[in-house]
Amino acid sequence: MPELPEVETIRRGLEGRAVGRQIVDTEVCHPRPVRRTSAHHLIEGSVGATISGLKRRGKYLIIVLDSGHEIMIHLRMSGQIIAAARRESRPRHTHVAFILDDGQELWFIDPRTFGEVVAFDPLQLETTIPELAGLGPEPDQISLAELRRILRTRRRQIKALLLDQTVIAGLGNIYGDEILHWARVRPDRRSNSLSPLSERRLHTAIGAVIANAIAAGGSTLGDGQYVDVSGASGSFQHAHRVYGRAGQRCLTCGRGWIRRVVIAQRSSHFCPVCQR
Incomplete structure (x- = not known):
């Protein structure tokens, strides 16, 4: 499972690529990563919003949106996040894709499907993602x-x-x-x-x-x-x-x-x- 250094490396890599970009479309290709809520919830909570920041808490990556909502990504055992041009072919096990306004795509790839992608209201963190709310200090x-x-x-x-x-x-x-x-x-x-x-x-x-x-x-x-x-x-x-x-x-x-x-x-x- 990726730990703090791996998730922090991903956060830093996305920061220069995704901050300031608008999510123009979100495609959910497998139900498992969105099992906590739904595909509709993720799409509704992300499309049209601009990425204003990237955070990390423990092993969790958090995409901050200008709408006030956030997207939590937990890689768990086999998850990956890849930034690629839209013209590139998506690898097998690409379960969620965020399409950005500059032609980039952010792929969530997870062969074992243990990972999660969740759009949430930070004010409802304790009820939506209690384990994230209950993390100890960095x-x-x-x-x-x-x-x-x-x-x-x-x-x-x-x-x-x-x-x-x-x-x-x-x-x-x-x-x-x-x-x-x-x-x-x-x-x-x-x-x-x-x-x-x-x-x-x-x-x-x-x-x-x-x-x-x-x-x-x-x-x-x-x-x-x-x-x-x-x-x-x-x-x-x-x-x-x-x-x-x-x-x-x-x-x-x-x-x-x-x-x-x-x-x-x-x-x-x-x-x-x-x-x-």
Whole structure:
């Protein structure tokens, strides 16, 4: 699933292409992405409006319209957003297309159809998209003091805590693993067991890993499903120290072998030498 760095890369790519453009038509080619409301609701809420901004909350992309409404896009497991000229042939699994007044099209492509595209009134956010309304703070908004409060008032495995979107928005399996490796903390440690030094390292790691991943355009894994709005792959996967490297030598210490464990029903990867 694309995480914060991937969605932020998409947001930045769309910002220069779509802001100021009017949506002259919206085509819904599959009912699954609009299952929360309806195809009619998305078309009615988007056609004729001008895109005035692009926002991101956690793993959610939000298109801001001059009508006062917004469009939420969640890529989930296999979603992509591609900006292309109207003359280009749409790929298979293009389920929603926004046609802009400059001849561009924005395609929502999703082979597994888990993703969503929803037009909504921000004043009705809590009833329309409650999980978006209930997101925790962005990683870069959390101070060291706030992170310490979060850790010390809970007794959860630290990896599971990082994946909880109501606690911190936008982190997922890839970056949870990489952040904990950077901080030298085992993913199965209880959050309230970290020393003040480990808490500080974790705070630093969250900011550093996310910033580096955004700078690299996100991570494109072996399935090739994540690409930016131009169809280009990210490159942060080449900097992964532990994610997806079970059974391989640790790149950091050169002594440990990367282990895989299951935490919160998700695979977690760590070095038993580096991470304590």
